[in-house]
Amino acid sequence: MTMTPGLWAVLGGSVAVAAPIQTAPAPLPALGQPVTGLSADQMFDIARRAEGASATAEAIAIYEALARDPEPQVRQEARFRHGQLLARQGRRAEAATLYRAILDEEPGAARVRLELAALLAAMGDLRSARRALLQVQASSLPPDVALIVDKYAAALRSNKPFTASLELALAPSTNINRATSATTLDTILAPFDLSDDARARSGLGVKPSGQILLRAPLRASLGLTARLSGQGTFYRKSSFNDMIGAAQLGLEVAAGKALLRPSVGRSYRWYGTQLYATTDTLTLSAGRAVGRRAQVEVEGGYGRADYRLNDLQDGQIYTASVAYERAVSQRAGGSLRVSGERQVAADPGYSTTSATAQLLAWREAGRASLFATASLSRLGADARLALFPERRREWRVAATAGATLRQLTVHGFAPLVRATYERNRSSVGLYDYRLLSADVGITRAF
Structure with missing residues (x-):
């Protein structure tokens, strides 16, 4: 032919x-x-x-x-x-x-x-x-x-209308509550015995996540955005459920080769069946192309957190990050992201400073998209909590590898497989944990 x-x-x-x-x-x-x-x-x-x-x-x-x-x-x-x-x-x-x-x-x-x-x-x-x-x-x-x-x-610096995305997966994990595996916890009074629910528990969850975005152009270089997003992991025992929902309203401002995105929003987090925290946020991000193969994105934010079960955790949150992404070929690329967070709580024991560096690599291999991430975080508290003998100090490492298998695409959705390892070493036993988890589900095929 x-x-x-x-x-x-x-x-x-x-x-x-x-x-x-x-x-x-x-x-x-x-x-x-x-x-x-x-x-x-x-x-x-x-x-x-x-x-x-x-x-x-x-x-x-x-x-x-x-x-x-x-x-x-x-x-x-x-x-x-x-x-x-x-x-x-x-x-x-x-x-x-x-x-x-x-x-x-x-x-x-x-x-x-x-x-x-x-x-x-x-x-x-x-x-x-x-x-x-x-x-x-x-x-x-x-x-x-x-x-x-x-x-x-x-x-791409002045786009519009409506979009929605959905991902659904089964999520087995060796530690669904990110808890210590120790049977006792050292305190300034005496060792405390931990109940089964307070220790690491394995389980199989269902993990949905999705987003709805509305974009309305106001002028050629200015647009209004509204975003609703949510994600959660649900288990047979509802006390381990973890859900987050957020709403955000913002602007997109094209300024030369840069795109500025100021926004305000509110997020809600539930553990089990109870509302755990609400956070109001103000964020400004800016993205710009660097040459023809790379882009840089810088973001800064301020938040006010209200923890419903413990007023001593209430306070202000300051965040900052910079990310550099580069395509090394038509099939492969990667990014480096460095971020920091400062949380100022009512109790200095809950006030923390943290920093994270994350590497991402991705590659298209035939009809599959492969990706891997690795991150290293350091966290330190301002003071020790009254119950524990040491101030909280932590190193956390995490790694994820996965693939989207487009050769099995059905109605625009393709299978997704993803595995994650996480280890948090903490001077406070309550926060010391490790986990291995996997996601097997569906995501969009493009």
């Missing part, structure tokens, strides 16, 4: 294709009639004219058939045209899944990655959109294509 090579060249495909056979246009068959004995060029022509005649179901049927062709150029062309048709219909998630399937086979398809970036941005996932853009810029681009990429970069 042959196909028109023009679009494939624009896609950035590296496989040379034969010149198209010069044939008369194939007649557009009656709706519902089978199509046989035609070349790929003729099939694409029929699909194009079917789109023009608003016979989108017939065009989609042709693209789906051509997407199973043994010739890779034909498959990719069919998926791309199908994706463009779906995007015009507003079916962004389906279009993004098709673009991702092309990139799994042809990671150098710059045009496809740009289209994916545009879809992700339109769906509100600016972080993933910028990462896709970095992957495009990690390759050598002709000057005219580089100009197109720059326009996409500008577009």
